[in-house]
Amino acid sequence: MEPLTWTGNMGDVLDPILGITAIALLLTSVLAIVMSFATTTERVTVNPDGTIAAQPGLRGLTAKAQVYSLYAFLATVVAYIVTGMVVGWQGGGIVGGAMQAFTPVWISLVVLFVASFYYKRKLGLYGKLFDSTIGMIGFGLVMFWVFTAFYAGIFDMIYMHDPLTQVSGMKNKVPGTPMPDVDAAPYPFYLLGGDNLARDVFSRMVLGSTIVMQIAPLATLFAFMVGITLGLPAGYYGGKLDTVLSFMANLILAFPVILLFYLLVTPEIVLTGLPNYMALILFIFPLIFVGVLINSRYRTQPKTRNLYLGIAMAVGGLIYLSLVMDQGAPKPIFRLWPGGLDLFDIPGQVLIVFVSVVFVNSPTVFRIVRGLTLDIKTRDYVAAAQTRGETPWYIMLWEILPNARGPLIVDFCLRIGYTTILLGTLGFFGLGLPPESPDWGTTINDGRRLLSVFPHPAIVPAVALLSLVLGLNLLADGLREESLRD
Amino acid sequence: MGLFILRRLGVMILTALCLTFIVFTLTNLEPNLEKLAKNQANARMTDDQVISWLDNRGYNDPMLIKYGRWLGVLPHFTREEDGEVVYSRCATPGTTIEEAGSFCGVLQGNWGWSTVFQNEVLEILGVRGWQTAKLMFFVMLVMVPGALIVGVLAGMKEGSKLDRSLSTFSIGTTATPEYVSGVIFISLLASPMIGPNWFVGSAQTAMDNITFENFTLPVLTIALYGMGYIARMTRASMTEVMTAQYIRTARLKGVSFQQIVLKHALRNALIAPFTVIMLQLPWLLNGVVIVETLFNFKGFGWTLVQAAGNNDIELLLGVSIISVVVVLVTQLISDIGYVFLNPRIRIA
Numbered sequence: 001m002e003p004l005t006w007t008g009n010m011g012d013v014l015d016p017i018l019g020i021t022a023i024a025l026l027l028t029s030v031l032a033i034v035m036s037f038a039t040t041t042e043r044v045t046v047n048p049d050g051t052i053a054a055q056p057g058l059r060g061l062t063a064k065a066q067v068y069s070l071y072a073f074l075a076t077v078v079a080y081i082v083t084g085m086v087v088g089w090q091g092g093g094i095v096g097g098a099m100q101a102f103t104p105v106w107i108s109l110v111v112l113f114v115a116s117f118y119y120k121r122k123l124g125l126y127g128k129l130f131d132s133t134i135g136m137i138g139f140g141l142v143m144f145w146v147f148t149a150f151y152a153g154i155f156d157m158i159y160m161h162d163p164l165t166q167v168s169g170m171k172n173k174v175p176g177t178p179m180p181d182v183d184a185a186p187y188p189f190y191l192l193g194g195d196n197l198a199r200d201v202f203s204r205m206v207l208g209s210t211i212v213m214q215i216a217p218l219a220t221l222f223a224f225m226v227g228i229t230l231g232l233p234a235g236y237y238g239g240k241l242d243t244v245l246s247f248m249a250n251l252i253l254a255f256p257v258i259l260l261f262y263l264l265v266t267p268e269i270v271l272t273g274l275p276n277y278m279a280l281i282l283f284i285f286p287l288i289f290v291g292v293l294i295n296s297r298y299r300t301q302p303k304t305r306n307l308y309l310g311i312a313m314a315v316g317g318l319i320y321l322s323l324v325m326d327q328g329a330p331k332p333i334f335r336l337w338p339g340g341l342d343l344f345d346i347p348g349q350v351l352i353v354f355v356s357v358v359f360v361n362s363p364t365v366f367r368i369v370r371g372l373t374l375d376i377k378t379r380d381y382v383a384a385a386q387t388r389g390e391t392p393w394y395i396m397l398w399e400i401l402p403n404a405r406g407p408l409i410v411d412f413c414l415r416i417g418y419t420t421i422l423l424g425t426l427g428f429f430g431l432g433l434p435p436e437s438p439d440w441g442t443t444i445n446d447g448r449r450l451l452s453v454f455p456h457p458a459i460v461p462a463v464a465l466l467s468l469v470l471g472l473n474l475l476a477d478g479l480r481e482e483s484l485r486d
Numbered sequence: 487m488g489l490f491i492l493r494r495l496g497v498m499i500l501t502a503l504c505l506t507f508i509v510f511t512l513t514n515l516e517p518n519l520e521k522l523a524k525n526q527a528n529a530r531m532t533d534d535q536v537i538s539w540l541d542n543r544g545y546n547d548p549m550l551i552k553y554g555r556w557l558g559v560l561p562h563f564t565r566e567e568d569g570e571v572v573y574s575r576c577a578t579p580g581t582t583i584e585e586a587g588s589f590c591g592v593l594q595g596n597w598g599w600s601t602v603f604q605n606e607v608l609e610i611l612g613v614r615g616w617q618t619a620k621l622m623f624f625v626m627l628v629m630v631p632g633a634l635i636v637g638v639l640a641g642m643k644e645g646s647k648l649d650r651s652l653s654t655f656s657i658g659t660t661a662t663p664e665y666v667s668g669v670i671f672i673s674l675l676a677s678p679m680i681g682p683n684w685f686v687g688s689a690q691t692a693m694d695n696i697t698f699e700n701f702t703l704p705v706l707t708i709a710l711y712g713m714g715y716i717a718r719m720t721r722a723s724m725t726e727v728m729t730a731q732y733i734r735t736a737r738l739k740g741v742s743f744q745q746i747v748l749k750h751a752l753r754n755a756l757i758a759p760f761t762v763i764m765l766q767l768p769w770l771l772n773g774v775v776i777v778e779t780l781f782n783f784k785g786f787g788w789t790l791v792q793a794a795g796n797n798d799i800e801l802l803l804g805v806s807i808i809s810v811v812v813v814l815v816t817q818l819i820s821d822i823g824y825v826f827l828n829p830r831i832r833i834a
Contacts, residue, residue, distance in 0.1 A: 029647075029651065032647045033647045033648045033651060036643075036646050036647045036648060037648070063647070066647075134654070247497075247501075250501065251501060251504055251505060251508075254501060254505060254768075254810060254813045254814060254817070255505065255810070255813075256768060256771045256772065256809045256810075256813065257772055258771070258772050258775045258776075258787075258790070259509075259790065259794075259805070259806055259809055262790070262791075262794035262795075262802075263509065263512040263513065263794075264512070266794070267517075268515065268517035268518050268521065268797075269512070269515065269517075271517045272515050272516065272517060274515075417661065421663045424663060424665060424666075425663065425665065425772070425776065428665045428776065428779075429779070429791065441665070444665055444666070444669060447669075448665075448669060448780060451669060451672050451673060451677065451687060452672060452673075452676060452677040452678070452687045453677070455669075455672070455673030455677050458669045458673070459669055459670060459673050462665070462666040462669040462670060463666075463670070465663075465666055466661065466662055466666050466670075469661040469662075469663070470657070470658060470661040470662075472661075473657045473660060473661045474654075474657060477653075477657055
């Protein structure tokens with residue numbers, strides 16, 4: 001079979017259009033910036049009937065040109081996606097094949113965007129996101145990877161080759177190379193080429209997203225639980241508690257992150273059981289958080305309180321013990337819990353990665369929550385709650401925390417991105433995850449040795465990671481802008 | 487002011503002691519020592535032999551005592567047989583047991599012996615640190631003016647097209663970690679396969695001879711990631727200043743926009759970024775480690791990777807001291823500098 005070209009037959013039509021629209025977008029953007037300096041703001045003229053009208057002038061014209069060329073560019077991109085979905089690699093080359101592979105993701109994205117757009121006025125802050133272009137682009141990028149991870153991880157869709165299978169003759173092959181044995185292969189091409197162990201770069205990139213999506217949001221959530229549970233009382237009570245906790249947070253923050261990773265994520269440390277001990281401490285915070293949350297809310301109705309608290313503690317406790325206890329752990333204390341009730345074991349290497357990422361992130365969250373609490377506790381509604389005789393924890397969790405949600409949600413998005421970067425860093429140094437793991441950091445590390453000769457095995461996961469983190473940052477920016485607008 | 491600095495110094499020393507103790511504990515855990523013993527003496531030692539080897543060198547003493555010895559506040563380990571000293575930790579290769587003093591810790595300037603490089607730790611750190619200092623100098627030269635210009639341009643007219651474009655650019659750079667931008671730069675600019683082959687994808691030759699071809703990419707890679715953050719802080723500070731009353735007064739007086747930005751706003755807007763730039767230094771350390779590994783530039787970060795990867799305990803401790811001290815000193819400078827620069831803060 002012939003090797004695929006990048007865009008195949010559909011490129012004959014679409015490639016020139018893409019080129020033209022891209023150049024037009026670039027030119028109009030530069031022009032719009034220049035015009036915003038060179039010309040004055042819109043002139044307001046008063047009509048004879050008493051109404052006033054703004055004259056957009058040259059500046060308005062360039063702004064309009066920029067918007068239209070952006071639409072044209074986006075329309076061309078959509079044309080690539082739609083054509084690719086229909087014709088596949090037969091007519092669309094590598095891009096066509098990849099677009100067809102992502103078909104379920106595109107459909108889900110369209111459904112999600114149409115539904116959200118339709119109901120955006122009823123959806124609160126999430127709905128407002130669809131008023132900002134930056135926010136929508138960011139949300140689209142993030143959801144693209146979320147859906148990709150979902151379909152690839154659960155339904156085994158999207159990717160076509162096994163991420164670990166090595167096919168002889170495919171080592172370091174350029175994108176679009178046909179398989180040596182086309183009839184036996186699940187897909188006739190390596191869409192984005194082969195890596196230095198003759199594995200499919202495209203499939204590894206797709207499956208890499210599942211690993212990131214499993215670890216990054218959950219680790220960030222845990223870091224937030226730790227940071228909130230400690231930051232609220234530190235800010236609210238102040239005094240000695242604040243001094244001690246802040247000192248400890250600063251201690252961790254003064255550590256260069258990479259040094260900390262090198263100290264924590266080594267096989268020797270796993271042998272000492274340190275990750276298990278850290279998991280024991282760090283994972284109890286979500287449990288405490290939920291417990292205090294329920295207790296402070298239903299303190300006055302003991303029956304309801306006992307019911308909710310009992311359910312939460314039973315479920316949470318089981319998950320906590322399953323998380324922490326590990327039948328294969330090096331120290332006997334972690335094997336105390338009976339194996340039958342130990343629902344799942346996290347492999348030691350993944351656990352240490354998870355724990356160290358939570359550990360690195362929580363002091364920063366602590367500082368943010370502490371600062372917000374210091375600010376909010378001087379408000380009138382807090383004083384009102386104190387006068388009502390509410391308990392301190394009720395005030396912290398049900399008065400202060402909900403009012404601090406705006407900045408916290410924004411930081412949550414940013415922090416998932418940062419956690420993704422940290423995971424990539426760990427992979428880049430070959431720490432933690434097993435060396436054949438398809439996660440992006442490890443794959444970049446694999447590919448970097450032959451970077452100047454065969455760039456594709458490293459550049460594909462690099463661009464994937466970049467797009468996800470960029471999406472999260474843009475999303476955070478959009479959310480910040482929209483939440484400030486209230 | 488004197489009291490403020492003194493108190494900050496006290497906290498700093500306490501933090502440094504805590505941090506070095508943590509590093510010391512983590513590097514002197516049982517499995518590390520066992521590996522060290524097998525590495526140094528004989529890879530096929532039995533467990534008993536390992537224990538006696540460690541015993542004979544004082545590795546099995548309590549952690550706090552070992553830490554005190556390493557720091558140089560406790561006399562170092564000596565082993566006596568029949569009333570005669572047969573082993574002293576202070577006796578480095580080249581000195582006899584009699585010549586060695588009883589205190590030989592970090593405070594005495596004895597940072598130990600690197601098992602990987604077979605050299606004095608202090609000497610290695612000096613050589614490698616100098617390489618990294620050169621890298622950092624160029625990074626600062628690119629990053630700080632670049633970030634300030636971007637930030638000021640974006641912040642002088644909030645919400646303008648220029649602001650939008652530059653802010654998006656800043657977000658883009660903060661979303662691109664060094665290992666991503668480095669990979670993209672090398673494949674696009676230093677590979678014969680895709681784009682123009684303008685630069686060299688390795689900075690190995692830059693250690694003796696810095697040229698435009700071999701040093702641009704590593705410097706740019708580190709600078710870009712740090713730049714976005716500083717630029718955003720500068721922008722925030724600039725927009726805040728531009729809405730201040732005195733700027734409005736200047737505008738109402740009819741001062742030109744250029745004059746307002748350069749003469750009235752800029753000086754006040756640059757106070758906050760100073761702190762941010764100082765606090766960014768420790769973050770650059772991450773970038774240094776990644777970039778030195780990616781571009782094969784044998785500096786401080788490369789030494790960290792080698793020391794950690796090869797269980798070189800004393801070298802790793804030395805690296806940790808340097809990085810922790812760098813972090814703490816920059817924090818101190820940023821605190822003091824902020825007070826000096828900002829006349830609105832007065833500390834008795």
